[in-house]
Amino acid sequence: MKLIFLGTSAGRPTPERNVMSVALRFPEERNRFWLFDAGEGTQHRLLGTKLKLSKLDRIFITHMHGDHLYGLPGLLTSRTFHDGAGKLRVYGPKGLADYLGTVLRVSEAHLNYELEVSEIEPGDTLDLDDRFSVETAELDHRIPCIGYRITERPRPGALDLAALARLGVPPGPLYGKLKRGEDVALDDGSTILSSEVVGPPSDGRIVTILGDTSPCDNAVKLARNADVLVHEATFGAGMEEKALDYGHSTITQAAGIARRAKAKRLIVTHISARYGEEEVAAMVAEARKEFPELEAARDYLEVGVTP
Structure with a gap:
């Protein structure tokens, strides 16, 4: 199981960073993958990876802001041209079905596969298959925003x-x-x-992927004991007041959430375009005093998920 960061910038792209999207890949299952958010240009970023749209079977949208959503219609229509693309399920907040329905209708797009769009309520638990469940909760942002906790069911023990x-x-x-x-x-x-x-079963892996949020109890709840937590870090330390005004977090606040949740590893993303890479490195070094197992995402970063 591997996370692949396709876009890591907040609000608008930079020459180094596209807007938000992260893939969760299951190489043991013929490389199928899920996508979390799809900012403008996500399908272009996919071209720089080994991920194929025919292997994409679920998309999860955190909220309806454009830097998390505007790449979705183009991605859906491009998937039509990939052989073997089967049913695709898309989950997200209220308004998602209306948005996609309008864009696809007005543009007269024709999909050659079945598309199922499910608007979910924060707090819903999705029992997706015999391997994974996904818990959801509402985050603290300017508009309704959903966080996702992906839990792998216990895995069979090793053969003797x-x-x-x-x-x-x-x-x-x-x-x-x-x-x-x-x-x-x-x-x-x-x-x-x-x-x-057969040996005793081992615990399944836990990945928590949060949308835009100020620090909140639901972020801690979703991240409890996660093997990997993906949390936004729009601003650097010292900008807590501005972060609160816009429904975001500083990198130090993200580190505090990971520490409270006892997560094993924190990857911060959704980094403001105001920060260059040297500034991001300095922010990370400071925030590691709060939570040492912290890393800043960059586009095309791949993170293995191990228990």
Whole structure:
């Protein structure tokens, strides 16, 4: 599981940073991926990665500000030209269906795949499949904004290969059944119990991706014990009053949320265009006094998610 940052700037792009979007890639599942926000130019940023629109099956929008949304219609229509693109599900706040419906209707766009748009209420939990659930909560921004907590269900334990060989289980489909918790019968009539050859399950990974927000209790709740927290850091330390006025956070405030939530790692993004890369580096160095496991995202940064 890997995060790929496609856009990391706040409000408007810079020569180095596009506006907001981050992909969550599942290489173990034939490289399918999810997208969180789609600012203008997101599909152009995708061209610089190995991500293919035919492998995109879910999009999550945090809120209706343009730097998180204006790239979505173009991305949806371009997906039509990718062979093998199946059903696409898009989730987001109230107004998303009207926005997309209007743009696609007025532009007379024709999609050759099924598009399902779901407007969700903060607090909803999405049980998406047998591997992941997504919890949501309302953040503290100028307009309604949703934060997402992606939780992987517990993963099966490792196969004990030595025990399998000792018990005479041939490599192949039986291994898969045992790993899934199924007991199997061998040709000699003996039964192999899954519990005999599979170790204890391991905790699933947790990724929290927040939209624009001032520091709030729901940010802490969504980030509790996360393996990776993605939090905005529009402003540098000392600009807390301005950040509050605009419904944003400083990098030090983001570090404080990660510390309170006991997150393992913090990646800050949505960085104001006023800051050059040297200034960002200085901001990070200062904020690490609050939370050492902090890194500033940059476009095309890839972050592995490990428990």
